Amino acid sequence: MKPNDCFYKIYKPSEYIADYCLAFLKCWEGEPPKGLVKSYFGFEAIPLDKEIIQKEPWLRDLNEQFSIDNIGILTMKPFNSYDWHMDGSRGVCVNMLLSHTQSHCFFGEQRDYINKNFCELEYSPKNFYIFNSQMPHCVFNFNSYRYIFSVEFTAHKDILSYEDVLTWIEKKN
Ligand SMILES: [Fe+2]
Numbered sequence: 001m002k003p004n005d006c007f008y009k010i011y012k013p014s015e016y017i018a019d020y021c022l023a024f025l026k027c028w029e030g031e032p033p034k035g036l037v038k039s040y041f042g043f044e045a046i047p048l049d050k051e052i053i054q055k056e057p058w059l060r061d062l063n064e065q066f067s068i069d070n071i072g073i074l075t076m077k078p079f080n081s082y083d084w085h086m087d088g089s090r091g092v093c094v095n096m097l098l099s100h101t102q103s104h105c106f107f108g109e110q111r112d113y114i115n116k117n118f119c120e121l122e123y124s125p126k127n128f129y130i131f132n133s134q135m136p137h138c139v140f141n142f143n144s145y146r147y148i149f150s151v152e153f154t155a156h157k158d159i160l161s162y163e164d165v166l167t168w169i170e171k172k173n
Helices: 017-025 050-055 057-065 162-172
Strands: 007-009 038-040 043-047 068-076 080-085 092-099 103-110 116-121 129-132 137-141 146-153
Touching: 017 050, 017 068, 017 092, 017 146, 050 057, 050 068, 057 068, 057 162, 092 162, 129 162
Parallel strands: none
Antiparallel strands: 007 129, 038 043, 043 068, 068 146, 080 137, 092 129, 092 146, 103 116, 103 137
8 A cells, every 4th residue: 555545745835725724713712613513424514615716726726627516624523533434425535734733644454354554644734635535544633623624526436536636636746
């Protein structure tokens, strides 16, 4: 299992969305306000206005190539883990870590009935990553809320794969 089969870091840091989201997250401390969050694939998510895509050149290009359906901030409670899984409908997504104190995102490949090989996506803040949702993955979050900016594409896994987006990115890089 190679890290590039699991995730890929975008060459250019966020020019707008990271700061926009970080300013937004400063509006509260600790638990996100109840009125803002919606349940989303087992995460509590804060939907964002899609218009901000236009202010992030790389994301605007991505949206023109592969239509983006939703963007939002995924929240995760302290001392919470998100179990090993592959996403039900998503083949690929784009993520960026906004804030945490300690959390780990692992991709794994089962070796036998009890052993897995794994690699870690060590998010560098303010950088977008393409994320292979069809490779088994899990998240462990430690002592504070974890916030991730996340992009969902319109096309489901049978139409759009991690490799499709990766091929496009590698040509652009
Ligand atoms: Fe997932």
